[in-house]
Amino acid sequence: MVYGEGSERVRALDRISLEIGHNEFFTLLGPSGCGKTTLLRLIAGFEQPTEGSIRLYGQPLEGLPPYRRPVNTVFQSYALFPHLSVAQNIAFGLEMLGKPRAEIAQVVREMLGLVKLVGYENRRPAQLSGGQQQRVALARALANRPKVLLLDESLSALDLKLRKEMQLELKRLHAETGITFVFVTHDQEEALTMSDRIAVMQEGRIAQVGTPTEIYDAPNSRYVADFIGETNFLKARARGGVLLLPDGSSLPTPVHTPDGEVTLAIRPERARLSADGSGISARVKDVVYKGTDTIYLLELPGQEPFQVRSQNRLGALQLVRPGDPVGLELPPEAVRVLKE
Amino acid sequence: MATPSREVTSIAGGSARRALERRDLLTRWALILPAGLVLVGLMLLPMLLMALMSWLEPGSFGGVRWGHYTPEAYIKFLFDRNLDDSLSLNTDYLSIFSRSFGLAFITMLITLLIGFPVSLYIALQTPRRRQWLIFLVTIPFWTNLLVRTYAWILLLRNGGLIESGLKQMGLLQGSLDLLYTPIAVQIGLVYAFLPFMVLPIYTSLEKLDWRLLEAAFDLYANRWKALWRVVLPLAAPGVIAGCILVFVPALGTYYIPELLGGAKSLMIGNLIQQQFGASRDWPFGAALSFALLALVLLFMLIYALRFRGKGSLL
Structure with missing residues (x-):
């Protein structure tokens, strides 16, 4: 997918190969400008690929205009027709398909029930709240029973509470x-909560595809590990099945690792402060109490700052103050070795 | 010490506020005054004078006979007075009115048919090109319409540019005979009023959220359906404004039919001019003006009732 002309040509998407399963909740996740919306627009037909092909249940979509694709979109801006009522908005697609009136009326009723907007059929979009507009946009797209529903950052315009509600609503x-x-979203938490599978995108390419658990537990690059949740990175050297840290301590490798420089990724909640000071020696820089958790910010010689998140279970409270030397314990299964 | 002094300042503040309000009111009136004077002095008073004239007897050498009231001017519009003082229906003036309405209406339709696609095309260009194209649309306003109408005489007359061009291409034998016909008037009207259709429609299309068009495509509307069901309804205020801006002035045009039309393409404007000129029947001219005004207001009223509460004109 190449954009622009001459020296302004930009490759928006590159070497994308994806297969999305029937009835899957698939999420394209990435920061703005990574190409996720472009990919969505390619599926919808608003953009045409310069190379490659898109197939829907075996049928190639190239060259088909958006109005000939059994695909509907919930736009980021909702794009509800301001001159039409809620019911007319929902009926729009079916009317364009030339469905009989009785059937349209039936489907509109059904959709209003589905998105819990019964009684709002005669309102104009301007008379609805953001959340209600969102529901109308969903109903308008779902009314056509598309083979694929595309959602473009559909929840990002809502406030946090409403967004959480709509996340569950979407799942339902x-x-x-x-x-x-x-x-499509840039919100990693949203992606983890809702998806069957996630594709993490980076600068027009797919960095990793997998279930939320796979993406979170086994990120394949520093980029993915950093983008999804919080991660600590440690520099180390692999030699003979052992990971050597610059301060002289060593860890067993969780998987076979060829010798050389590596980066270790460790989730903050999977690292522990040792009770007896064993493990990697570190110094406490700060202690942040967060109610359910306490976060210990550690300094390790020759490493980036390291975070340990520990749950405040009864009796688990450790009396550690900034400046104290502590030991850091990294269980082998908590360590993910990234080739770099 | 502190409390009383605060009271004093608050009282002073109150009266100061009242003084300010008074000055505010004065300023407001002073600002309205010039516009008010113009409206009253240059529009309301002349119109009242015309209304009065239409109910007076005409003077023998133009003007009116003050104090001699008669409804004759309004009767003359519809009837001929026979020698025995009985009235018979005269449709001459009505036919001029209906011709004018016909010409104005066709002008409106043609400018709409040309103006809408043109506006749509301009609105779909990049902002830079849009500015350029709108600038081009407004270029004719730099030259007086009278001069431009004379130019049309040169184009349309026998032996003129259009005729010789058609002959050169072998599309025409004999003479064109277009000038001084209703068709020439129609061409002149469409030419003169096209920008008044393009500009308001463009204004409403420029504000259109084109993402709605994508939504329409997404919902199985092809280009035509999307245009018909989404673009046109949302551009309706501009279309209506354009229609009014073309229809009403076209109805009262005077010098386009005067220059391009013959005796059979007289419009209301020419008829009114004649009454104040050669015919020396000022009351009849005034009555015709009011008949025109009444009809235009009637159309506007119908429009206002039809589109009540659906947004402003522009």
Whole structure:
């Protein structure tokens, strides 16, 4: 996918190969400008690929205009028709398909029930709240029973509380309709909560595809590990099945690692402060009490700052103050070796 | 010490506020005054004078006979007075009115048919090109319409540019005979009023959220359906404004039919001019003006009732 002309040509998407399963909740995750929306627009038909092909249940989509694709979009801006009522908005697609009136009325009623907007059919979009507009946009797209529903940052305009509600609502609609959802977001938490599978994108390429658990537990690069959740990185050298840290301590390798420089990724909640000072020696820089957790910010010689998150279970409170020397314990299964 | 002094300042503040409000009010009136004077002095008073004139007897050498009231001017619009003082229907003036309405209406339709695609095309260009194209649309305003109408005589007359061009291409034998016909008037009207259709429609299309068009495509609307069901309804305020801006002035045009039309393409404007000129029947001219005004207001009223509460004109 190449954009622009002459020296301004930009390759927006590169070497993307994805297969999305029937009835899957698939999320494209990445920072703004990574190409996730472009990919969505390619599926919808608003953009045409300069190379490559997109197939829907075996049928190639290239050259088909958006109005000939059995795919519907929930736009980031909702793009509800301001001159039409809620019911007319929902009926729009079916009317364009030339469905009989009785059937349209039936589907509109069904959709209003599905998105819990019964009684709002005669309102104009301007008379609805953001959350309600979002529901109308969903109903308008779902009314056509598309083979794939595309959602473009559809929740990002909502406030936090409403967003959480709509996340659950979307999961429910996905389960009830049995339609394949392709969801675009830059919110990693949203992606983890809702998706069956996630594709993490980076500068027009796919960095990693996998279930939320796979992406979180086994990131394949520093980029993915950093983008999804919080991660500590340690520099180390692999030699003869052992990971050597610059301060002289060593860890067993969790998987076979060829010799050389590596980066270790460790989630903050999987590292522990040792009770007896054993393990990697570190110094406490700061202690942040967060209610359910306490976060210990550690300094390790020759390393980036390291965070340890520990749950405040009864009796688990450790009396550690800034400046104290502590031992850092890294269970082998908590360490992910990234080739770099 | 502190409390009383605060009271004093608050009282002073209150009266100061009242003084300010008074000055504010004065300023407001002073600002309205010039516009008010113009409206009253240059529009309301002349119109009242015309209304009065239409109910007076005409003077023998133009002007009116003050104090001699008669409804004759309004009767003359529809009837001929026979020798025995009985009235018979005269449709001459009505036919001029209906011709004017016809010409103005066709002008509106043609400018709409040309103006809408042109506006749509301009609105779909990049902002830089849009500015350029709108600038081009407004270029004719730099030259007086009278001069430009004379130019049309040169184009349309026998032996003129259009005729010789058609002959050169072998599309025409004999003479064109277009000038001094209703068609020439129609061409002149469409030419003169096209920008008044393009500009308001462009204004409403420029504000259109094109993402709605994508939404329409996404919902199985092809280009035509999207245009018909989404773009046109949302551009309706501009279309209506354009129609009014073309229809109303076209109805009252005077010198386009005067220059391009013959005796059979007289419009209301020419008829009114004649009454104040050669015919020396000022009351009849005034009555015709009011008949025109009443009809235009009637159309506007119908429009206002039809589109009540659906946004402003522009």
